[in-house]
Amino acid sequence: MRVKLSRLAQIVGGEIIGDPDLIIEGIESLEEAGPNHITFLANPKYAASVKSSNAGAIIVSPEWKDLGKNLLVCEDPYLAFARISTFFSTGDRSPLGISPQAILEPDVSTGNDISIYPLAYVSSGARIGDRTEIHPGVYIGKDVRIGCDCVIYPNVTILAGTIIGNRVIVHSGTVIGSDGFGYAPSPEGYFKIPQNGIVEIGDDVEIGSNCSIDRATFGKTRIGRGTKIDNLVQIAHNVQVGEHCAIVSQVGISGSTKIGNQVILAGQVGVAGHLNIGDGVRVGAQSGIAHSISPGKDMSGSPAIDHRTWLKCSAIYPRLPEMRSLLRDLQKRIDFLEKKLNEGK
Numbered sequence: 410m411r412v413k414l415s416r417l418a419q420i421v422g423g424e425i426i427g428d429p430d431l432i433i434e435g436i437e438s439l440e441e442a443g444p445n446h447i448t449f450l451a452n453p454k455y456a457a458s459v460k461s462s463n464a465g466a467i468i469v470s471p472e473w474k475d476l477g478k479n480l481l482v483c484e485d486p487y488l489a490f491a492r493i494s495t496f497f498s499t500g501d502r503s504p505l506g507i508s509p510q511a512i513l514e515p516d517v518s519t520g521n522d523i524s525i526y527p528l529a530y531v532s533s534g535a536r537i538g539d540r541t542e543i544h545p546g547v548y549i550g551k552d553v554r555i556g557c558d559c560v561i562y563p564n565v566t567i568l569a570g571t572i573i574g575n576r577v578i579v580h581s582g583t584v585i586g587s588d589g590f591g592y593a594p595s596p597e598g599y600f601k602i603p604q605n606g607i608v609e610i611g612d613d614v615e616i617g618s619n620c621s622i623d624r625a626t627f628g629k630t631r632i633g634r635g636t637k638i639d640n641l642v643q644i645a646h647n648v649q650v651g652e653h654c655a656i657v658s659q660v661g662i663s664g665s666t667k668i669g670n671q672v673i674l675a676g677q678v679g680v681a682g683h684l685n686i687g688d689g690v691r692v693g694a695q696s697g698i699a700h701s702i703s704p705g706k707d708m709s710g711s712p713a714i715d716h717r718t719w720l721k722c723s724a725i726y727p728r729l730p731e732m733r734s735l736l737r738d739l740q741k742r743i744d745f746l747e748k749k750l751n752e753g754k
Contacts, residue, residue, distance in 0.1 A: 411432050412433055413430055413431065413433070414427075414428065414429055414430070414465075414479065417433060417447065417481060417493055420493060420496055421483055421488075421489040423481045423482055424481075426480040428479055431466060433465060433466060434446065435447075436448065436490070436494050436497055439464065442464035442465070443463050444463060447464065447493065449468035449469070450467055450468070450469050450486060451486045451487040456473070459473075459476055464478075466479040467479070467480055467481070468480075468481045468486045468490055468493070469481070469482055469486055470482070470485075504524050506523070508525060510527030511528065511531070511543075512531070513525070513531045514531065514532050514533040516533045517531050518536040519536075519537045520538045520557065521539045522539055523539065523542070523543070525543045526543060526545045528546050529546065529547045529549070530549065531549045532548075532549060535549050535550070535554070536553075536554045536555070538557035539558070541558065541561070542559070542560045542561065543561050544560075544561060547562075547563065547564065547565050547567070548566045550566075550567060550569035550570070550571065553567050553570065553572075554573065555567070556573060556574045556576070556577065556612070558575055559577045562578075562580050564581050564582055565581060565582070565583050566583070566584045566587075567579075567586060568585065568624065570624070571586045571624075572608070573585075574611045574614065574634070576612055577610055577613070577615070578616070579616045580615075580640070583617070583621070584622070585616075586623075586624045587621055588604040588623065588624065588646075589623040589624060589625065589630075604625070604626055604646060605627050606624050606625025606626055606628045606646070606647070607624055608622050608624050608631075609629045609632070610622075611633050612635070613634055614632050614638070615638065616642075617638055617641070618640045619641050620638055620640065620644070621642075621643050622644045623645050623646040625646050626646050630644065630645075630646055630648050633653070633654065634652045634653070635653040636655075636656070637654070638656045641659050642656055642658065642661075644656075644662050645661075645663050645665075645666075647664055648663075648664065648665065648667075649667045649668065650662075650668045650672075651688070652670045653670060653671050654668060654670070654671065654672045654673070654674075655672075657676045658676050658677075659677045660674045660676070660677065660678045660679075660680075661678075661680065663679075663681050664683070666681070666682055666683060666684045666686065667684070667685050669686055669687045669690065669704060672689065672691070672692075673691040674692050675693050675695075677694055677695045678692050678693075678695070678696050678698065680698040681698060681699050686702050687702055687704030687705065689705045690703075690704065690705065690706050690707075691706075691716075692707075692708045693709030693719070696708060696711055698712075699712045700712075
């Protein structure tokens with residue numbers, strides 16, 4: 410794809426310093442970019458690389474307007490990079506239609522300009538919206554509803570009754586709608602509780618590879634609009650995840666917990682069941698959440714505590730052996746002084 414720098418400026422609402430007619434053919438890193446590439450500077454620590462870069466143009470924030478190169482000045486260079494990268498990566502996505510090697514049961518409803526690849530299986534009563542792509546090896550269960558402009562990558566399993574909104578991306582190996590982990594203890598062992606609910610995924614959600622989102626015992630397990638889920642995440646039955654959350658790899662959320670809007674759970678966070686995590690909460694990596702959290706809190710540690718407190722505690726941990734030795738020495742001195750005082754009496 411070949412496009413003028415002025416066209417990219419229109420896409421991101423940026424200001425051009427330099428040649429607006431410069432032809433740009435793609436986006437690359439500062440080190441790899443050539444004369445017909447655009448790159449970006451979002452972190453000041455890479456500013457030294459700008460002078461040696463061969464990039465035709467650079468996306469920068471307003472404080473870097475004097476670099477003496479072709480610049481696309483934006484308030485948020487990283488966001489501008491994301492939008493321009495999306496523009497170049499869209500490519501030709503002509504619809505495939507329905508492959509003869511795909512299997513569609515009776516009573517499947519499909520929209521316009523769809524792509525269903527070989528070896529996909531779509532069960533009876535499923536509905537697939539316009540321009541959606543279903544890749545090889547995907548299983549879609551009975552009465553599943555998938556919206557428009559979705560991409561379901563190879564070997565995804567979407568089980569019966571699941572509802573998926575528009576512009577949703579699901580990466581390979583993910584299972585949506587598996588049974589929740591529900592058992593009633595009995596003298597004979599664990600008695601399985603039927604999981605009769607569904608999963609509902611909102612618009613503009615992206616789900617990474619090898620995730621598992623369990624169906625509800627009854628009602629719905631919900632993932633809110635705009636939420637992004639990394640690889641290897643487990644979301645249990647009846648969990649409610651709000652809008653525009655970021656859930657990073659290896660997070661586990663136990664059953665019936667409610668996650669507010671714009672919550673960030675960093676890698677390997679574990680969340681116990683039946684909790685309420687308020688809007689805007691941020692939780693540091695490898696933290697364990699055992700109690701509900703009020704909106705706007707930053708938490709870290711296991712069990713999780715206020716992030717600032719956790720930082721202070723973390724600074725102390727390496728000194729604990731030294732402090733223990735000092736306490737022992739002080740205890741010996743106190744014992745010695747007390748003995749002397751008692752002898753004086």
